[in-house]
Amino acid sequence: DAGVTQSPTHLIKTRGQQVTLRCSPKSGHDTVSWYQQALGQGPQFIFQYYEEEERQRGNFPDRFSGHQFPNYSSELNVNALLLGDSALYLCASSIQETQYFGPGTRLLVL
Amino acid sequence: QKEVEQNSGPLSVPEGAIASLNCTYSDRGSQSFFWYRQYSGKSPELIMFIYSNGDKEDGRFTAQLNKASQYVSLLIRDSQPSDSATYLCAVMLNSGYALNFGKGTSLLVTP
Numbered sequence: 001d002a003g004v005t006q007s008p009t010h011l012i013k014t015r016g017q018q019v020t021l022r023c024s025p026k027s028g029h030d031t032v033s034w035y036q037q038a039l040g041q042g043p044q045f046i047f048q049y050y051e052e053e054e055r056q057r058g059n060f061p062d063r064f065s066g067h068q069f070p071n072y073s074s075e076l077n078v079n080a081l082l083l084g085d086s087a088l089y090l091c092a093s094s095i096q097e098t099q100y101f102g103p104g105t106r107l108l109v110l
Numbered sequence: 111q112k113e114v115e116q117n118s119g120p121l122s123v124p125e126g127a128i129a130s131l132n133c134t135y136s137d138r139g140s141q142s143f144f145w146y147r148q149y150s151g152k153s154p155e156l157i158m159f160i161y162s163n164g165d166k167e168d169g170r171f172t173a174q175l176n177k178a179s180q181y182v183s184l185l186i187r188d189s190q191p192s193d194s195a196t197y198l199c200a201v202m203l204n205s206g207y208a209l210n211f212g213k214g215t216s217l218l219v220t221p
Contacts, residue, residue, distance in 0.1 A: 033208070042114075042198055042211030043154065056207045090153055092209075097142050097202060099209060101153045 002027060004093045004102035012108045013081050021076040021105045025093030031055075032074040033099055034066060035090040043090055049074050081109045114201050116212035124220055129186040131215050133199030136180070142202040143175055143182045144209065149195045157197075158184070189219045
């Protein structure tokens with residue numbers, strides 16, 4: 001039984017560029033949440049997708065957008081990258097309340 | 111601001127001892143509580159969840175919840191060096207779907 005998968009594992013971008021991160025949920029899970037974790041901090045909630053709709057959004061600017069596909073996989077898009085967007089981006093899948101995290105994508109913005 | 115507070119540590123305990131990790135939260139609307147373990151450079155791994163007041167045990171781990179005092183704790187019995195990691199407390203509100211995390215407590219188990 002495959003767990004949550006994310007791609008790519010690492011990414012280097014320059015300021016102003018755009019990035020797309022991908023997530024496939026655990027088998028049987030229909031909900032995907034995205035979190036940003038800066039060094040030394042706890043994960044911060046970006047948004048959650050359920051039934052291909054954004055169900056809840058955290059305190060992140062509109063530069064952060066997402067999508068969920070009919071197979072429940074999801075993408076996180078970040079436009080106009082800033083140095084401060086450098087972080088570990090975590091995807092979590094769930095079917096009820098309990099969220100299981102993928103391995104994350106480490107993004108470095110130069 | 112809905113806050114989740116944890117002591118950053120490091121908390122150092124000898125091998126075989128009990129490690130006690132604490133977490134307080136500010137929003138009385140919180141209904142679900144989770145503990146995650148995160149090794150350096152890795153993603154958070156779910157250890158336990160608890161919804162009701164009292165204790166919940168799973169192997170060497172016990173989660174304790176006191177909603178009146180707004181705290182949740184994690185006890186690790188017979189601590190092992192492999193338990194050395196950052197432990198994240200996460201809280202979910204009754205009205206939402208997001209996990210609100212504390213900054214984590216760093217635990218070091220010394221042989």
